[in-house]
Amino acid sequence: MADTKIYRASTTAPVNIAVIKYWGKRDVTLNLPTNSSLSVTLSQSDLRTHTTASCSSTFTSDTLHLNSAPQDITGARLQACLRALRSLRAAHEASNPSLPPLSTLPLRLASRNNFPTAAGLASSAAGFAALVRAIADLYELPSSPTELSLIARQGSGSACRSLFGGYVAWNAGTATDGSDSSAELVAEAAHWPDMRAAILVASAKKKAVSSTAGMQATVKTSSLFPHRAETVVPARMAAMRAAIAGRDFAAFADLTMKDSNSFHAVCLDTTPPIFYMSDVSRAAVRVVEGINAAAAADGITRPVAAYTFDAGPNAVVYYLAEDEARVAGAFKALLGSVEGWETARGAVVQAADVARVVAYDEGAAETLAGGIQRVILTGVGEGPISVSEHLVNEAGEVILE
């Protein structure tokens, strides 16, 4: 009798926000970067992708649903991931003939984000990490997260970092086949659990230039870029590892802000120039400077907040739990009417006195207040988590929302 069982495995996977930025590919097909990068994995209580991988002889072809909508699965990046995972499963089956031949069965994949895709948050990292982790679990692969990161990287570069929680490096590697371009755990979330992040979501406009197209244009045309990739970033990677090892927020903040600015500088140095930061983003920079100046005036001898911007106008502001009132409280005072002030821990942030922050740059405070539509308060979190809630039911049907 033929095996008509529906095999299933589900996982959630996190978003990560880089503090040393990935920008530039040395191999576009394999998603090999020009420089190493380092990120903080954010809590899945606030931002996660939930993915179920299932397979069965009763399915007729590979399919993928995202937020209940069927997706095109013919893209080269997705196909590269499926091919690599099936190949590992086939090897696993060859070495253990009692295993069912799942590598030969069609896959039915279903995925949901717990955050609005339209918010301009980089969802591809969580998406590919969850997809690779879920299929690896379905296939019962013995691969380590670093090994799986080699596969997720081919789906979306930064996805490789979402296979770990905490503080994660993506080592650029030197091999032409990409075999050493993988993610590595720098420190677990528990090593420095007090890291918090406030995401200031700018009023939505579509991203002008896709990351892949932008990176290629920068590599091809920026005269400043090689210096960043070859000299500036390697020094910062070493310094950031040391900052994290020593839980040194002053160094972490300085490096984070400098590297965000360096990344956007090489975007601006591209022909034609790429602009991801808007007047609202620049206002967020000045408000963070104002928050740090107010803290300094109170005798705090280190910055309390650090901004970083990805390929869009949203600001991500890192801070320590002990400074929540100063940092998140200042944003609450400036942006009170937008949603998102409940933390995952259930507390609601209280508005702080921001007279000095406003005085630092009144125009910036006003521009920020007018340009942010939503706040997400989160913090450092865990890597992918295996879950028993499946998005494909026992009959093999995708559960629609």
Next chain:
Amino acid sequence: MADTKIYRASTTAPVNIAVIKYWGKRDVTLNLPTNSSLSVTLSQSDLRTHTTASCSSTFTSDTLHLNSAPQDITGARLQACLRALRSLRAAHEASNPSLPPLSTLPLRLASRNNFPTAAGLASSAAGFAALVRAIADLYELPSSPTELSLIARQGSGSACRSLFGGYVAWNAGTATDGSDSSAELVAEAAHWPDMRAAILVASAKKKAVSSTAGMQATVKTSSLFPHRAETVVPARMAAMRAAIAGRDFAAFADLTMKDSNSFHAVCLDTTPPIFYMSDVSRAAVRVVEGINAAAAADGITRPVAAYTFDAGPNAVVYYLAEDEARVAGAFKALLGSVEGWETARGAVVQAADVARVVAYDEGAAETLAGGIQRVILTGVGEGPISVSEHLVNEAGEVILE
């Protein structure tokens, strides 16, 4: 009988807008730059400073009026210029005892701009060039413009380039005393007279960071800056000289846009970051790209417009006279309601069909239309011009407006 004569000389001097940017000082006191720069001198029909230098034994102290208002003259930069010019005059007198001892007499200086100071146009270049040229004429110095540029440079770096018309280089030099950091004529205006410039004046806000403070912060903190100063700019200076020699607008435009972006990139790479370009500036970039794309669609195989931005949000767009309808006409169509569409030659620019320019980036066209308050249409022009209209009358009184 004591000589109570009022000695007078007057000049006008032009604004210049760099196409290879000056940013970074290796010596702040002497205004010695980290890299060479190159500019186009703009027509004095549209933008000029008019300065009268006078001296007399009847004056009691050195004074300076700008636009009828008395100015502080104790600043180190102005004093350095006066000291250097008096020293040259004293040597001149020593070698020719029949000359009146003007080097010992108090100076009365009066200056007017024919453009609003509030427009955010770099008026210090024209101001110091006019001041140095007027005093040199008053003193009948035999100095060449390049020799005078060494003095004007100490007043305001970019002023040294306003002692020439046409296309002007400021060679950084290597001497620690600044003796080889002077301006040089690359080509007269007559060599390439068809160069035009449209200045798009952004709705006025005060400059956030002064140029001097900004340059020092960039030199001190940007990790990308040394590469720009040591490697990128020297190659561009050579390429720009070749472009001007060959009247090659394609190369001129490409280098101009790239170097403006590179300058703003190192500003962004500064800690804290310096932002001179606003959303309106970025919109101007996209509109210029749209104008060039529309020209390309018509089979024109070179760009027709090139943007550049100084330390503020205003765009300066260079184009050739033959492309006035395409470039200035497009801006007229987009910005019709603002003032400034009469050219110095008396013509009024007609609005062009901008459907394709708008289609290139609708948001940019809209942002530009909402953010520009005034246009100045001008072009390449002459260096300082000796004039007989004096701003100090025969009685030695400053003529108030």
